[in-house]
Amino acid sequence: MSETLSKKKVGSLQAQRRFNIAWRLVVALLAILFSLFPVVLIFSTSINPVSQVTVTQLIPENATLNNFRRMLGDPQFPFARWVWNSIKVSGLTSLFVVGLTSLAAFSFSRFRFRLRQPLLRTILLVQVFPNILAVTALFLILLNIGRIYPGFGLNSHFGLILVYLGGAMGFNTWLMKGFFDTIPRELDEAAYIDGASSWYTFTRVIFPLVRPILAVIFILTFIGTYADYLLARVILTDKNMYTVAVGLSLFIGEQYSQRWNLFAAGALMAALPTLILFYLIQNQLQSGLTVGAVKG
Amino acid sequence: MAALSMGRKSGFGEMLGGGPLTSIVLRLVFIAAFDAFAIFTGWQLLRGAVAPLAIVLWLVALAITVVFLRRDAMPLRWIMPGLAFMVMMHIYPVLFTIYTAFTNYGDGHLIEKTTAIRQIESQVYLPADAKTYTWLPYEAPDGSYALWLTGEDGSQYFETSTGEAYTRQELEEQGVTFDSEGKPVAVGDYTPIPANRRFAVLPALQPLTFGNVELGVKITSPTRAGQVRQKYVYDPQQDAMIDQETGVVYANVQGTFTSPDGQTLIPGFPVIIGADNFQRLLTSPALRGPLVTIFTWTVVFAGMTVLTTFVLGLLLALALNDPNLPLRRTIRVLMIVPYALPAFISVLIWRGMFNPVIGVIGSQWDPGWFSSPIFAKVGILIVNLWLGYPYMFLITTGALQSIPADLYEAAKVDGASGFQQFWRITLPLLLVAVGPLLVGSFAFNFNNFTIIQLYNNGGPPIPGTPTPAGYTDILISYTYKLAFGGGRGADLGLAAAISIVIFVIVGAITIANFRYTGMLEEVSESV
Structure with missing residues (x-):
């Protein structure tokens, strides 16, 4: 008697657990549908020969890769050029950011000096005033620099990189300093005793140990720079100089409804670089590294 | 050899920031190069009338120089590169924005006062009693124009849009030949524009002033030209523009030269207008x-x-x-x-x-x-x-x-x-x-x-x-x-x-x- 009762109990517990999992899976499915619906749609549009949205079929009739081919080949859209511009600007910016911030973070982490505290605070407080609000001033600065060095003025990629580097320090320095602090000082002290200079200690002892955080900061900066719209739009004026964010929005936007399928093909290709990088650092993103990387 | 590598102990090396000789030399080369760059760029910026940016650049260069020459500032050397970018491209623009908020910077008030004055002073007018001429157009391959002018008293001049002016006598002395109508066959690169193109080049000639600026000549009709005078003269004492033609005084009102009856001169220039923007x-x-x-x-x-x-x-x-x-x-x-x-x-x-x-x-x-x-x-x-x-x-x-x-x-x-x-x-x-x-x-x-x-x-x-x-x-x-x-x-x-x-x-x-x-x-x- 008592045996059957406990069996029943176990059975109902199992049913309850199964139900528990089931509704959670349903919720997950709905969430995934919400997340992926626009992406699936854009994929479907990108292989559609006609500029329209078909909701009835995932793979449209007469599916074609022509849109991709046109985006890459049609001289009317220097699309490949835009993507390359974006990769160039974001790559160089990220490289410099990692260099500048790792130097600063090493000093803040390893040396004790009079200006340390005020500087750390200043760097943080400067971030409070986003430089996009000073976009007019930045425009004028580049205008004046361009009169002397045209390669660094308005409508130049190096000018844009200069602007991005103004915001390099900030949270990145803090993030990196925090990581540097976790590396035991005994390591560099041992190097100093062996007669190494600070530079040697930095490049040969510390640098190899902090590579993961450098990679994360590189990728976060890359993603952030790649997605920048405001500064790139103000500074770059020539169609061939556009980054992909400016190019896709301005150029495709003009006759949006006619070029919807072309845009879709471009959007998929433009999303690829950051999509790959994003999934490379997915796990770090969840573990609290997100403070400086707010989005949405 | 030993003495070389022990540079950090010598007083001189210490003065230059300390460290082994190679690093002292590298540092000096770097500072010299950077300062040279900063001085040149700042000077160019000053010439373009962008003084604040030049000053910020020089301050950054000064900071870098001090930090790299003082041994006790060694930790700052690591931070300086990033800091320099932050100061130039973040702090300065933000401060500039704050400053701009208290000015009337914008369309009509974009260029510096000295430049605006220069532009207004370059305007000319044709006085009623102006000396008038008949004119024949000349052009050079580089796109500049010139006029052959004949006055009512028979005096003749050759005046170019680039500011040169010659009398007939001067041309003759230079060996210029004249054709049957009495006009020069060619002066330097300048050759006559044929009569059938005279009207075609009229729009290009009209805005130009020929000869020297104060006593320049402007075209007044398809056949006649007149000697012009500078219309506005800036009077620093009153901080005002004086109209030479009418005598009207245009006073500086918030960055625009304005006459008593409200007429304004273009362009204006940015001035500090206090909290007006916020008030608006x-x-x-x-x-x-x-x-x-x-x-x-x-x-x-x-x-x-x-x-x-x-x-x-x-x-x-x-x-x-x-x-x-x-x-x-x-x-x-x-x-x-x-x-x-x-x-x-x-x-x-x-x-x-x-x-x-x-x-x-x-x-x-x-x-x-x-x-x-x-x-x-x-x-x-x-x-x-x-x-x-x-x-x-x-x-x-x-x-x-x-x-x-x-x-x-x-x-x-x-x-x-x-x-x-x-x-x-x-x-x-x-x-x-x-x-x-x-x-x-x-x-x-x-x-x-x-x-x-x-x-x-x-x-x-x-x-x-x-x-x-x-x-x-x-x-x-x-x-x-x-x-x-x-x-x-x-x-x-x-x-x-x-x-x-x-x-x-x-x-x-x-x-x-x-x-x-x-x-x-x-x-x-x-x-």
């Missing part, structure tokens, strides 16, 4: 109306975005935070796709989906996703929910997992229901952990230009505003329109004033956030 924001009814609308929407937009994304992210995190759930990793990877897409792409995709003609949503149901003030806002919030909830899901999942399980055990022992557990344990602890991130998200969205601009350029437009403004404009996109909008002219001073308002709001929020998280105190503790 607060008191001008035409500005205040849209500004209140825009400000309210900015707060609602940022607040609702944080609320909706957080609630959806939290609900999903609660639902999916079950260790027995299969495929957890796959679910997460697929769900956070919106977070991984660059925002400029996502917003454009949604714009297509809402499009009333071709869009999957808009063609089925269009309450005015772009034309109705309400539904354009709703559309933006939906797009931002989609963009932002994966981020909230990630951070709340992380925070949920860090809440100690024994708290729930204890609550169960005390007989708390699941609902009570959520309100009394989960939510408070969660908010402590992710609260600062929520504030960060609010501050970020306060300036989320990309979504507003790409969704509908801030539209639909608010009717009857003196400056372009839309119902979905937030402060930053409104600022952008004021500064770069074109059409109705750039008002950089006003744009900067609004930037200051944003600075103050976002700054206060962020600093409060730092205080709360102890991020600022962290520094003092770890020293």
Whole structure:
């Protein structure tokens, strides 16, 4: 008697657990549908020969890769050029950011000096005033620099990189300093005793140990720079100089409804670089590294 | 040899920042090169009348020089490169923006005072008693023009648009030959323009002044030219422009030379006008109306975005935070796709989906996703929910997992229901952990230009505003329109004033956030 009762109990517990999992899976499915619906749609549009949205079929009739081919080949859209511009600007910016911030973070982490505290605070407080609000001033600065060095003025990629580097320090320095602090000082002290200079200690002892955080900061900066719209739009004026964010929005936007399928093909290709990088650092993103990387 | 490598002990080496000889030499070469670059660039900037930028550059160069030459400043050497960029491209522009907010910088007030005076002084007029000439045009291969002038008294001159002037006698002395009509066959590179092209070049000749500036000659009709005089002369004593023709005094009124009866001279120049821009924001009814609308929407937009994304992210995190759930990793990877897409792409995709003609949503149901003030806002919030909830899901999942399980055990022992557990344990602890991130998200969205601009350029437009403004404009996109909008002219001073308002709001929020998280105190503790 008592045996059957406990069996029943176990059975109902199992049913309850199964139900528990089931509704959670349903919720997950709905969430995934919400997340992926626009992406699936854009994929479907990108292989559609006609500029329209078909909701009835995932793979449209007469599916074609022509849109991709046109985006890459049609001289009317220097699309490949835009993507390359974006990769160039974001790559160089990220490289410099990692260099500048790792130097600063090493000093803040390893040396004790009079200006340390005020500087750390200043760097943080400067971030409070986003430089996009000073976009007019930045425009004028580049205008004046361009009169002397045209390669660094308005409508130049190096000018844009200069602007991005103004915001390099900030949270990145803090993030990196925090990581540097976790590396035991005994390591560099041992190097100093062996007669190494600070530079040697930095490049040969510390640098190899902090590579993961450098990679994360590189990728976060890359993603952030790649997605920048405001500064790139103000500074770059020539169609061939556009980054992909400016190019896709301005150029495709003009006759949006006619070029919807072309845009879709471009959007998929433009999303690829950051999509790959994003999934490379997915796990770090969840573990609290997100403070400086707010989005949405 | 030993002495060389022991440079750090010599007083001289110490004076140059210390270290081994090679590093001293490298350092000196670097400083010399950088200072040379800074001096040259600053000097060029000064010549272009951009003194503040030149001064900032020189200050940075001075700081770098000091830091690299003083041994006790060694730790700063590592920080200096990043700091230099920060000062030049972040702090200086921000300070410049603050300064601009107190000026009338903008269309009509763009160039420096000295340049504006020079431009006004270059204007000329033709006095009633002017000496007049008949003229024949000449041109040179480089595109410059010249005139062969014959006065009423028979005197003849050759005057070029590049400022040269010769009498007939001077030309004869130079060996120039004259044709049967008595005009020079050629002067230097200048050759006569045939009579049939005379009217074609007239438009090009009209704006030019020939000969020297003060006593230049301008074309007054297709056949005649007259000697002009400088129209305006700047009087530094009165800080005013004097019209030489009429004697009217144009006084400097807020960066525009203005006559007593209200006539103004173009161009003006920027001057400090105090708090006028801020006063206009607060008191001008035409500005205040849209500004209140825009400000309210900015707060609602940022607040609702944080609320909706957080609630959806939290609900999903609660639902999916079950260790027995299969495929957890796959679910997460697929769900956070919106977070991984660059925002400029996502917003454009949604714009297509809402499009009333071709869009999957808009063609089925269009309450005015772009034309109705309400539904354009709703559309933006939906797009931002989609963009932002994966981020909230990630951070709340992380925070949920860090809440100690024994708290729930204890609550169960005390007989708390699941609902009570959520309100009394989960939510408070969660908010402590992710609260600062929520504030960060609010501050970020306060300036989320990309979504507003790409969704509908801030539209639909608010009717009857003196400056372009839309119902979905937030402060930053409104600022952008004021500064770069074109059409109705750039008002950089006003744009900067609004930037200051944003600075103050976002700054206060962020600093409060730092205080709360102890991020600022962290520094003092770890020293």
